[in-house]
Every structure is written in C-alpha cells, then in structure tokens.
Amino acid sequence: MCGIIGYVGKKQAFPILLTGLKRLEYRGYDSYGFSIFDEKGGIFLNKKVGKISEAEKDFLGMDIQGTVGQAHTRWATTGKVTEANAHPHFDCAKEIFVVHNGIIENYGELKNKLINEGHQFSSETDTEVLAHLIEKFLKEKNKKGEKRKLEEAVKEALKLVKGTYGLLVMSKSEPEKIVAARLSSPLLIGVNNGEYIVASDPIAIAPFASNIVYLNDYEIAVITPGNLSLEKERAPEKMEYESEEAEKGSYEHFMLKEIMEEPAAIESAIKGRLISQDGEVKLGGLDSIAGRIKDIQNLILVACGTANYAARTGKYMFEEYAGISAETDLASEFRYRKPILSKNTAAIFISQSGETADTLAALREMKRKGVLTIGVTNAIGSSQSRETDAGVYIRSGSEIAVASTKAFIGQLTALALMSVYFGRKREMAMVMGKRIVDELSVLPDLAQKVLKNSSHIEQIAKKYVLAGEGKGFRNFWFIGRKYNYPVAMEGALKLKECSYLHAEGIAGGELKHGSLALIDEQFPTVAICPSDSVYEKMVSNIEEVRARKGRILAIATEGNEEIKKLAEDVIYIPKTLEMLTPILAAIPLHLLAYYMATALGRDVDRPRNLAKSVTVE
Numbered sequence: 001m002c003g004i005i006g007y008v009g010k011k012q013a014f015p016i017l018l019t020g021l022k023r024l025e026y027r028g029y030d031s032y033g034f035s036i037f038d039e040k041g042g043i044f045l046n047k048k049v050g051k052i053s054e055a056e057k058d059f060l061g062m063d064i065q066g067t068v069g070q071a072h073t074r075w076a077t078t079g080k081v082t083e084a085n086a087h088p089h090f091d092c093a094k095e096i097f098v099v100h101n102g103i104i105e106n107y108g109e110l111k112n113k114l115i116n117e118g119h120q121f122s123s124e125t126d127t128e129v130l131a132h133l134i135e136k137f138l139k140e141k142n143k144k145g146e147k148r149k150l151e152e153a154v155k156e157a158l159k160l161v162k163g164t165y166g167l168l169v170m171s172k173s174e175p176e177k178i179v180a181a182r183l184s185s186p187l188l189i190g191v192n193n194g195e196y197i198v199a200s201d202p203i204a205i206a207p208f209a210s211n212i213v214y215l216n217d218y219e220i221a222v223i224t225p226g227n228l229s230l231e232k233e234r235a236p237e238k239m240e241y242e243s244e245e246a247e248k249g250s251y252e253h254f255m256l257k258e259i260m261e262e263p264a265a266i267e268s269a270i271k272g273r274l275i276s277q278d279g280e281v282k283l284g285g286l287d288s289i290a291g292r293i294k295d296i297q298n299l300i301l302v303a304c305g306t307a308n309y310a311a312r313t314g315k316y317m318f319e320e321y322a323g324i325s326a327e328t329d330l331a332s333e334f335r336y337r338k339p340i341l342s343k344n345t346a347a348i349f350i351s352q353s354g355e356t357a358d359t360l361a362a363l364r365e366m367k368r369k370g371v372l373t374i375g376v377t378n379a380i381g382s383s384q385s386r387e388t389d390a391g392v393y394i395r396s397g398s399e400i401a402v403a404s405t406k407a408f409i410g411q412l413t414a415l416a417l418m419s420v421y422f423g424r425k426r427e428m429a430m431v432m433g434k435r436i437v438d439e440l441s442v443l444p445d446l447a448q449k450v451l452k453n454s455s456h457i458e459q460i461a462k463k464y465v466l467a468g469e470g471k472g473f474r475n476f477w478f479i480g481r482k483y484n485y486p487v488a489m490e491g492a493l494k495l496k497e498c499s500y501l502h503a504e505g506i507a508g509g510e511l512k513h514g515s516l517a518l519i520d521e522q523f524p525t526v527a528i529c530p531s532d533s534v535y536e537k538m539v540s541n542i543e544e545v546r547a548r549k550g551r552i553l554a555i556a557t558e559g560n561e562e563i564k565k566l567a568e569d570v571i572y573i574p575k576t577l578e579m580l581t582p583i584l585a586a587i588p589l590h591l592l593a594y595y596m597a598t599a600l601g602r603d604v605d606r607p608r609n610l611a612k613s614v615t616v617e
C-alpha cells in the first residue's frame, strides 16, 4: 500500500527514484511526489495526481540535481486524491519532508494540538502531522540542552504517534541525511558501495543493489553518504530477488504474463519437494516443527482476499487428507474474535506479500496466545515469513498485477503439499501420499493444457461482456461445491476487481436459498463442475438455473459430453484428483476475468481504488 523509495549516495538521485517509483507503482497509484536536495541548498519538490508511469515524459528536459532524495506513490487512505494530499508532506517552513506508508490513527488529536500551537497544515492527510511534530521537536533542545539532530526529533515525534508507519524524513537543516523508521510497514535498505537505496519493497531496490538490511519495528536508521547507522548494527543480507521478474516482456499486461506463468508456479512450488517412492513431501521450512504435527488437533487458516479463498480450499484438503479439523477466517475478522484455542491448535497464515496488515496482526495475536504459527508466503524475507514459527514459501516469483493470480495457484499447490506432509505424519497411508505426489508431479503439464485454450476463453469472455443483447452482461453468479466453492468465490472476486462488473461466488447448494431470485436471461452463471464427488449435485444446481432461463458457462472435465447439453458454453480442464481440481479450475477463471476486463478497456494491472499489498487495517 503506497510505495516509498529514497536514495543517498554519489549518483544523481532522480533517475534512481523514478525507476524505483515506476516499479513500486503497483502498490498504489493515485498520485506521486518527489523531494530531492541539491548541493546548493535548493530543493526539487514535485507532487502530482496521476500515475508516475504516465508522467515520465513531463520530466524530460528538466535539470533535476541532487544526490539525496525520496519519492512516494500513493494509495489514498486519509484525504482525497489531490496534489496537496500527495507525499512528500512538509512542515510550516517547507524544510522537513516526509513520505509515509501506514496510518497515524491519532492524527486528529495531534493535528488539533499542533494547530493550537500555531502550525499551519496544507493537506488533509494523517502523514502531515509527522512533519509538524518533527518541526516542533527540532526547534526544542534535547535533555542535555543541545540542538536536536533530525533522528532525535523523529524519535520524539514517533513516541506520540499511534498507528503504523514505514517512513522517510529529510530536513534542509541536515541535507545529506535521510532518517528511516518503521512500525508494521516494511522498509528495506539496499546497500551498494557506500550508496543506499531505501524502499518499502525489494522490487524498487533490485536494479541498484543486491544486498539489503531489513529495518526492524521501532528501529530508526540514519542514512548519510557512505554510512548507514542502525540501532542494532548488522551486516546486510543477500537479497533473493530476480530483477527481470518485474518486466512485462512480450505480454501486454502483467496479469496475463502472471496467468501464463501459472504452470511454472506449480512447477516451482513442487520442485525438489516430492518423494514419490515414499509418498512423502519434503518441506524444509516445516522441519523444525515436524515433531509437533501429529499432536495438532485443530487448524485455523487465516488470510485476506484471494489468499482467503486458498485458505478455504486448504480447509477441505487438511480435513480430508490430514485428518485435522480445520476452520478458516478472514484476518480482519479473526483478529477481533475470541477463538477457542488449545495447546494443540496451530494457525496457518496465508499471504502472497507477507505484509498484509490484518494478517500480520492476526499472526501476532496468535503468537501472543502461544499458538503454533505457520506461514504460507511468496515474498522471501517478508514480515510474515520472519515472524511465523515455521513456514512454506510458495516460490511463485514476484507478482506485480494488483489482482493475485499465479500466487493463488502457488498457495493452493503449497497447501496440497502441506496436507500430504501433515497427513503422512498422521494417518495417511503411503499409497495415498504417493497418489497425490504423483498427480502433483504432472500438474504443471495439465495446467499448461488449460492455457492452450486461452483463445477459446477469450472468445467466450468477449461474447459475455460485449455481445449480450448488444451491450453484454453486467452481473454474474459463480457457483461451485466442496473444493470448488472457494474457487467460485475466487472467480467472482477476480472478475469484480479487474472488470468492475458485479459478480458473486456462492455454494451451488445455496442458490435455492435466495440467490435464484435474481436469475434471468441477463444474469449468467459460471458453474465449476468437474467430474468429482459432487458433480451430480452441481448438475441439479445447473438445472435449477436453466429452469429459470439462466445461461450457464460450465468449467467441466475433459470428456464430459453431457455438460454440453446443459451449458451454453463449456471450458474443459483435464482430469486430476478431486483435491487438485481447484488448481486447474482457477486458471480459466483467471483468464476469463482478464479477457472480460480488457474487452471493457479496464486497467487490469492497476484496477481503480485497489492496491497490491494492503498494509493498513
């Protein structure tokens, strides 16, 4: 949520900040801003509404000098999308500049106090209070009666703040310095021969440095040319990030590139982890807790958004194959519940970014209560992966499009692997483990087969959104049962977020309890009905829709000819084990959302009002 980048070194800061900011744009993109100090005491301050990627040409020919600077791309939380509300924010004298991710929850109270003390505000944001608080503390002397340094003033200001932050501060009084601080919002410092690139995401650092330091919560770092001063000195770590992952290559959109990488996401998740002859899987990240797995009596799977649908699919896997009672909840709900926990409860947190604020808060609450915490994460080195007791990386590679696609496939694959790992430490027979492991090993090829249908899926997508009675359909049901009920919800969410069409995913069996009232020729239903244990039940639900003149688009198993009589359109997926069908069924749904959204001319990689990594509650 929002992207931050700062540079301190010998090079010109602007090109580095611009490159970094463009790479960060997927985190928030309603406005952007820069503050750069030059050697003559001048400042380049530029804030604009819009997307930085579309504004690059505006900077052509500008002489932007300076080797210390910071920049920000915003996803509005407090205050509308305006130039004044874009970061950096500044104090009364325009001497102190702050870029910030997160939320200052008590900003109203702080702002009133500062106004009473004579401060003048120029934005509606929570962030601006930080600039004025720092201004105030810089003017006051410290306990020893000396003039405060910038970092001391930042420290004093942060003592008054309730909320979360990843922030950078620059002051004209100390123009060679950036002060960085974090609390529950990531900040990383790339280190490269005396120059430093500090950012909220490794994607912005990758082109410039390969070693990084992760800033800790409550830690303040002081960055000057050739020197990084941390509260707890430590050596930089090698950053595990492939820079080219953030390139679109020949694809028109990241979303399409990432869907096309779904077979590779499965391949990468299973690589080196399947032991066919023993019917086992190897998950090094769980080894430290291997001895505790047979004692787990109940699992709680917690996540947000798409990851929540992976969690809900995982629940069926763990119950059916690991024999563990499992429940799921949205992190934003779970963290405020009083769940019934025992010493044999374990909680699994699923998050692509590993930085989602609600998921992290739920994780921290479970740790406080002494529950065993396990992470399923994509982002290496993320807060979630560092704070859980054990975990599994899904290894999907970076995901740039705001709507999660390949990471969902990676999460489902990791959960399938984990249910075998858990199952084999409990009652699962070797033959059952072997069946799943062997089927997982061919899944990348089966997924590739689904993608071969992409032009057929594109035609169907266009027909549904453009052709229906001249203007296309605007409402969709997605229905599924058992393993594919969460996939129905994922299909609907993907369509909603990328195309802005109305879609809802519900359990096939629930249709008759109200939702059928909406069915008519203009309200199509996407039915996920592979040939599995609930296929007949799905057929009954499809008949219910047809009886009310509803149109059906079916996702069915290859070889099922009967479905053609029931559905207006059919997209086939290859046969696999029932527990793995969600992985194959999600692929055409992702493509459907992509093609429907692009047919309507939507900005699929950066849908309106959304952000990739939601680091506010």
Ligand code: G6P
Residues within 6 Å of the ligand: 304, 305, 306, 307, 350, 351, 352, 353, 354, 355, 356, 359, 402, 403, 404, 610, 611, 612, 613, 614
């Ligand atoms: C945002 C993204 C979704 C994602 C959700 C959870 O809303 O747009 O695609 O599913 O956050 O993110 P996480 O990083 O925790 O998986």
